[in-house]
Amino acid sequence: MSPTRTTSETAPVEALRLDRQLCFALYxxxxxxxxxxxxxxxxxxLTYPQYLAMLALWEQSPRSVGALGEALDLDSSTLTPLLKRLEAAGLVSRTRDPQDExxxxVTLTDAGAALRDRALTVPEQIFCQVGLPLDELTALRDKLKTVAS
Amino acid sequence: MSPTRTTSETAPVEALRLDRQLCFALYxxxxxxxxxxxxxxxxxxLTYPQYLAMLALWEQSPRSVGALGEALDLDSSTLTPLLKRLEAAGLVSRTRDPQDExxxxVTLTDAGAALRDRALTVPEQIFCQVGLPLDELTALRDKLKTVAS
DNA sequence: AGCGATTTAATCGCGTACGATTTAAATTCA
DNA sequence: TGAATTTAAATCGTACGCGATTAAATCGCT
Known part of the structure; x- marks a missing residue:
């Protein structure tokens, strides 16, 4: 009754099991x-990372690329192309700081600021689909903030 | 004493605050x-997604691309190029199923199977850096599995 | 003032993710 | 049986993430 041994279900190494990994659950x-x-x-x-950048900008609008990267934990090699696309879409402007070239x-344009109104219903719509009660969602979010940070 | 109004810290719309978003904490x-x-x-x-694919293959080795995609929740447009790279690295082989062309x-090569030994210490090393007690890590992982699934 | 060190973005290359489409093989069923 | 449908992977285009490097501006120090 032992399983056929053509497949290599190599003796379960518990530490390496996919369903045990926090990294995979996170991924x-x-x-x-x-x-x-x-x-x-x-x-x-908007794309998902663009949405996150807009959330950051809706909170505070003239921001340097560096400050935005700090807020989003992304560096300029990711942000620069993303911001150029937001600029091409007419949502932000990018100008050199005259005080420090x-x-x-990065500054919201009128269109970028206005887009916020249309985004207002997004969080609620997502909440409905996530399928966690608010208190659990909050607890999960706060626990995630402590992971590897 | 009101803040200078050149910056648009537009009246905090609670629902859109970055630090309130589960999606951002997850990201x-x-x-x-x-x-x-x-x-x-x-x-x-290995890259990170390649590592996850290897974890899946170390658990069960001959697997179809579809079965692997099911396990990782990825589709063939992501997996095919990834698997071609693992094949180029000599870790897996890719062959058409004679029963269903x-x-x-996808099958682990000897080198692919052998790599598992060198991966054995990875989970422990990560655990030390994550900075969560085991019971909290386990709870977090299991809660994540319920998110939007 | 001058010059090396530092800071800030941008650039480049590689490897994902994924929607949309394509190709080929298997299955259904008229 | 054979045409239409379904299924499985591959292909293609777009947009990230990020390590490594580059370029330009500023700072620090003598």
Whole structure:
């Protein structure tokens, strides 16, 4: 009755089991979350990371690339192309800081500021699909903030 | 004493605050986790998603692309190029299933199976850096599995 | 003032993710 | 049986992430 041994279900090494990995749970949840947002953000003409950048800018608008990167934990090699696309979409402007020409200042355009109104319903729509009670969601979010940071 | 009004800290719309978003906590934690793994996986010659694919294959080796995609929640447009790179690295072989020529069967090579030994210490090394007690890590992992799935 | 060190973005290369489409093989069923 | 449908992978295009490097501006120090 021993299983056929053509497949190598090599003696379960517990430490390496996929379903035991926090990293995989995180990876999967992050991917699924992005898929959940996609249809809503498509309607706004934003990608998921662009949406996060807009959230940051809606909170505070003239910001340097560096400050934005700090807030999002992304560096300029990721942000620069993303911001150029937001600029091409007419949502932000990018100008050198006259006080310090190394810095690039990102500012919401009127269209970028206005887009916030259309984004207002997004969080609620996502919440409904996540399927966690608010208190658990909050606890999960706060626990995630402590992971490897 | 009101703040200067050149910056548009537009009246805090609670629902859109970055620090309130589960999606952003997830996004950040997933990115940070990947950065944590990078130096360890570099030593194994694997990327992070490749490592996850190898975890799945170490559990069960001849698997179709579809079955692997099911396990990882990825589709063939992501997996096919990834698996071709693992094949180029000599860790897996890819062959058409003779029983059903639509299917491609992915099998660990000897080198691929052997790599598991060198991966054995990875989970422990990561655990030390994540900074969560085991019971909290387990609870977090299991909660993540329920998110949007 | 001058010059090396530092800081800030941008650039480049590689490897994902994924929607949309394509190709080929297997299956259904008229 | 054979045409239409379904299924499995591959292909293609777009947009990340990020390590490594580069370029330009500023700072620090004598």
């Amino acid at each position: 999967g949840a992050a991917n699924r979350m992005q898929r959940l947002y996609r249809p809503l953000l498509d309607a706004l003409g 190394r810095r690039v200042i | 950040g934690a997933a990115n940070r986790m990947q950065r944590l793994y990078r130096p360890l996986l570099d030593a194994l010659g 639509r299917r491609v069967i």
